[in-house]
Amino acid sequence: MNAVAPAFDGLEQTRRVSLRYLNVFRLILAGLFVVAGQELNLGGESPRVFLGAAVVYLTAVLLLGFPDAIQRLGFDRVAALQGVIDIVALAVLMWASGGYRSGVPLLLMTVVLAGSGLVSRERTVLFHAALATVLVLSENTWRFISGGWPADFFQVGIACAGFFAIAVIARLLARRAQANEALARRRGAELASQQAINERIIRDLQDGVIVLDAEGRIRHANARASNLLGIDLPEGALLSELDAFLAARTVERGREDSLTRLGRARRSLRCRTVEAGGDGDTVIYTVIYLSDFEEIQRQIQQLKLAALGRLTASMAHEIRNPLSAVSQAAELLLDENRRDMQARLVRIINDNAGRIERMVRDVLALGRRDEALPDTVPLNEFVGGLVDQLCLGCGEEERRIFQIDIAADVSFSADRTHLQQILVNLLDNARRHCSGAPGSIRIRAETDTPGVVILHVSDDGPGVSEADRAKIFEPFFTSHPKGTGLGLYIARELAEANGAVLELAPGEGGAHFTLTGRSTS
Structure with a gap:
């Protein structure tokens, strides 16, 4: 019922607009009769009657054209009364201008009937056509009695049949237009309701959702996406201006899922993009889904406890x-x-x-993973001292296998003891599998993103096989006969306890581990 009521109100509004334009036409027509009737060769047989009828017609148009008339009499009554006045006035003007052969009143009468079909009810339209027919036939009968031609009845009969045809066709077209408009309004109401439901669902989703147009502008973004990225996502803004890395990642990855640290908070998010509304190679919208992988990791932690x-x-x-x-x-x-x-x-x-x-x-x-005491650790000095401890009692050649590429001002926020144990595990594994050549173990720091430091530990050994990549952080998994299989598992747990992420980077060649955490430099 809620969708039908707006549609009905819309139809009434359409009829009111049509009547308003029809009143403007009546006003112009009546003014033209008063001012330029003689110039149009009208009113030749009875100028006074023509002028009087034109003035009365203009007065009636003015009186019934005000909104007060509709409020007092009602829309249907005003529309019906105006149609009657139009037909009677034009019939009198036609009589004063020489009858049917004057031409113009008959044409205008046709226009008036067509207008009546747009604004009046079905019976009212037929009544107007019948009234016009009676008046035209009566006027022609009077002229025939006064010495007119009998042949005029044939032409007048055709014109009267045309009155009904025009009235019926105009009404059918108006009904069809109103039905289409009602359907459009009903579909619009259903679409608005569906859109409201979709927005509510998107707003309550646990995942972040961002909708981009073909230009990369944000068309919609829920609050969850803003919270995950740590930035405001106003509608109409370019995503590349708010988060260039996410925009580039979206273009680069396409439909592929990717786990990345995004936004100002550098949260670990799973990013998935879907192209929608396109035809062929044309893309209208791009939908970005952001899943909080850290929340998933917390759930995984609960499973670890189990x-x-x-x-x-x-x-x-x-x-x-x-x-x-x-x-x-x-x-x-x-x-x-x-x-x-x-x-x-x-x-x-x-x-x-x-x-x-x-x-x-x-x-x-x-x-002791939950007993982390965060500290600001200068990486260059810390890693250098750790390498010296590992090479204690070894020759200079053993020291040369480590290549440190860390700026002096780079720091890492973590518990010193935990960070030392993490790096000892990584460096021991690298030294065990590297070739032993100078620079075969490389330790470098990446600080491209403000507030974030990525520590890379890589070697030139055989690397990790594809079959072992999924199991390398599992407890008691080891490829060394004297290993316990807990080193990398403990290292990753300690990294998470300090708000960092230890990962095995993809790629061929030697093993390449990344430790991503917060930087205070």
């Missing part, structure tokens, strides 16, 4: 093996008298004890 039991079971299994080796070696050591065999058994005991100690140390570090 998997703590499985981790404990795995720990027990991993510790049982070296403990069995230690126990067996200790029993054999009691019965063994040969020195070389004793040294071998002691070495087995020490190796397995060290393995257990490293495993316990890694697990303790995992338990």
Whole structure:
């Protein structure tokens, strides 16, 4: 019912507009009769009657043309009354101008009937056509009695039939136009309702949504997108001016999903773009979906807690093996008298004890991940000192495999102990797999984005196979026979505890890890 009422009001408004234009035409017509009737060769048989009828017609048009007349009498009554006045006035003017053969009144009568078909009801339109027919026939009958030609009745009959044809056709066209307008208004109301529902759904989505036109201007953006990016997204603004990186990423990636740090807050977001409303190669709209990957990571963290039991079971299994080796070696050591065999058994005991100690140390570090004490760490000095510790007791050639490319003013916001453990794990892995040539391990810092620093650790070794990339950060996954499989897992957990992200960068060649965090420089 709500959609029908606006459509009905729209039809009435259309009829009112049509009547307003018809009144303007009546006013011009009546004024033309009063001012220039004689110049148009009208009123030749009775100038006084013609002038009087024209003045009365002009007065009636003025009186019924004001909005007060519609308010007092009603729209339908005013439309019907004006049609009657038009026909009667034109019939009198036609009589005063020589009858049917004057031509112009008959043509104007036709125009008036067509106008009546646009604004009046069906029965009223037929009544106007019948009234015009009666008056024209009566006027022609009077002339025939006064000595006119009988042949005029044939022409007058054709004209009267034309009155009805014009009235009916005009009414049918008006009805069709009104039906189309009602349909358009109803569809418009449905479209507006659907648009309101869509906007409500988009506004309540957990994902951010940005709609761009072909020029890259924002047509719509929900509040979630502004919160995720940390910037206002006003309608009509160019996205490239607000966030050039996101705009370029959208053009570059197209429909491909990508996980990127975006916006001022540098949140980890999954960006997906969809082209909509296009035809062929033409794109009308581009829809950008932004998913908060950090929220997903928090949910993953809850799953990690649920998997703590499985981790404990795995720990027990991993510790049982070296403990069995230690126990067996200790029993054999009691019965063994040969020195070389004793040294071998002691070495087995020490190796397995060290393995257990490293495993316990890694697990303790995992338990202390929530005890991060953020500090401003100057990266160049910190990494240089860490490399010196790793190369302590080694020759100069061992020191040359590390190439540090970090500006002196670059800093990293993190817990010093956590950052040291992260880098030790990365550098130990790199030194284990690199070629050993000078500069085979490269450590560099990237500070292209204000407030963000990306630390790269790469080597020239064989790299990580495609099959192992998905498992490299899983606990107890290792390709080294003496490794515990907890190094990279603990490193990533400590990075997340400090608001940083440790990732394995794509690409061929050696392993390439990136540590992205906040910079205070």
